[in-house]
Amino acid sequence: MTEPTDDQLAKLGAAFETFARRYKLAESAGPERPLNELDKQTLLFVANHPGCGPTDVARFLGVATTTVSSATDRLAKRGLLARDRVEGDRRAVALRLTGDGETLVAELTAAYRAMYRMMLSRLSPTERDAFVGMITKIVYHED
Amino acid sequence: MTEPTDDQLAKLGAAFETFARRYKLAESAGPERPLNELDKQTLLFVANHPGCGPTDVARFLGVATTTVSSATDRLAKRGLLARDRVEGDRRAVALRLTGDGETLVAELTAAYRAMYRMMLSRLSPTERDAFVGMITKIVYHED
DNA sequence: GGAGATATGACGAAGATCGTACTATTCAAT
DNA sequence: ATTGAATAGTACGATCTTCGTCATATCTCC
Numbered sequence: 001m002t003e004p005t006d007d008q009l010a011k012l013g014a015a016f017e018t019f020a021r022r023y024k025l026a027e028s029a030g031p032e033r034p035l036n037e038l039d040k041q042t043l044l045f046v047a048n049h050p051g052c053g054p055t056d057v058a059r060f061l062g063v064a065t066t067t068v069s070s071a072t073d074r075l076a077k078r079g080l081l082a083r084d085r086v087e088g089d090r091r092a093v094a095l096r097l098t099g100d101g102e103t104l105v106a107e108l109t110a111a112y113r114a115m116y117r118m119m120l121s122r123l124s125p126t127e128r129d130a131f132v133g134m135i136t137k138i139v140y141h142e143d
Numbered sequence: 144m145t146e147p148t149d150d151q152l153a154k155l156g157a158a159f160e161t162f163a164r165r166y167k168l169a170e171s172a173g174p175e176r177p178l179n180e181l182d183k184q185t186l187l188f189v190a191n192h193p194g195c196g197p198t199d200v201a202r203f204l205g206v207a208t209t210t211v212s213s214a215t216d217r218l219a220k221r222g223l224l225a226r227d228r229v230e231g232d233r234r235a236v237a238l239r240l241t242g243d244g245e246t247l248v249a250e251l252t253a254a255y256r257a258m259y260r261m262m263l264s265r266l267s268p269t270e271r272d273a274f275v276g277m278i279t280k281i282v283y284h285e286d
Numbered sequence: 287g288g289a290g291a292t293a294t295g296a297c298g299a300a301g302a303t304c305g306t307a308c309t310a311t312t313c314a315a316t
Numbered sequence: 317a318t319t320g321a322a323t324a325g326t327a328c329g330a331t332c333t334t335c336g337t338c339a340t341a342t343c344t345c346c
Contacts, residue, residue, distance in 0.1 A: 002268050003260070003264070004259070004260050004263035004264060004271055005271075008263060008271050008272065008275050009256055009259045009260060009263070011275045011279055012259045012262070012263065012274075012275050012278065013255055013256070013259055015275070015278045015279050015281075015282045015283075016259075016278075018282050018283070019278075019281075019282050021203075021204070021205070022282070036301085036302075038302080038303085053324070053325085054324080054325065054326090055323090055324065055325080060164075061164070062164070063303075063304085064303070064304050064305080065304095065324085065325075065326090066303080066304060066305075066306095066325090066326075066327090067302080067303050067304060068325095069325070069326055069327090070302070070303075070304090070326095071302095073326090089311075089312075089323095089324080090310080090311060090312085090324095091309095091310060091311045091312070091323070091324040091325065092311095092323095092324055092325080093324080093325070112156055113152055113156070116147070116152045116155045116156055116159075117146070117147050117152060119155075119281045120147035120151060120152070120155065120281075121146070121147060122280055122281050122284045123277055123280065123281065125145050127277055128147055128148075128151050129151065130273060130277070131155075131274070131277045131278075131281075132151050132154045132155050132158070134266055134270055134273070134274045135155065135158045135159075135162075135274075136154055136158050137265055137266065138158075138162075138262045138263075138265050138266065138274075139158045139161050139162050139165070140158075140161070141265045179332085179333075181333080181334085196293070196294085197293080197294070197295095198292085198293065198294080206334075206335085207334070207335050207336080208293080208294075208295095208335095209294090209295080209296090209334080209335055209336075209337095210333080210334050210335060212294070212295055212296090213333070213334075213335090214333095216295090217333095232292095232293080232342075232343070233341080233342060233343085234292070234293040234294065234340095234341060234342045234343070235292095235293060235294080235342090236293080236294075
């Protein structure tokens, strides 16, 4: 298989850099004090894995368990996350979103969706499928 | 223009999330204590804009000037960055990489390039041009 | 000259991450 | 049954980062 050209690599790098810089500050609507990135990712993971424990979150996000403990503290103090005792194992806690947490996750998800929609809207309908297919291939292809 | 489909948005979102998580921890080679993200971005910007000032860096990266001041302090202490007085304006400083800084930037750039190369290598040569073209269109198209 | 703008840094407050240590509980193997 | 190791979670403190406020020096423009 031929190698990617230098020109391709340079253009891809430039696009990624600009992308990362531009879509960093892209949110403001919501609570008075915005959530930091770890807290948002924690909320999103719990939304997709209700009943999971802090250790699951830590493993998934690649951070220390104590860091997740701090995050769940913050989120619980804000009333976005609930820590239930689980009956099968009295050491464990089951993480779960509160109503406010669900609302916030819905807003977050909507914001991401809007960003993705804007990105894809710059491509033609034919290109969209091609782009999504290629980025999927890049991300999920295992070597 | 038709809208992106929900399926397209969902797949794009899943790919982005996985991408961001996977390519976060992708570096370790180099100095004993790794640079944080701001310091790396500062170095890269200075490499591309020799003689620029801290204010330029702050504006480009979207952070407070005092934050850049801290970053240049750290980088100067490590011998990666030099702060020269400039003759035209005696308030200003001109940022410039040292030899070690150049070396580190070269390593960083090579690491990024390797990552981009691996990504593009998962596409066919024909797809590569299409992908780079589309992501460029997404990033640089102004609404 | 002098008012206001600009470039930069010093300093301290607030927050985030993480290593260490600790408690409580479960598991495993005798 | 007992006990030693493993596991789930957290409290605490150290360290680092970011940023707001303030101070200083310099420049610009009248």
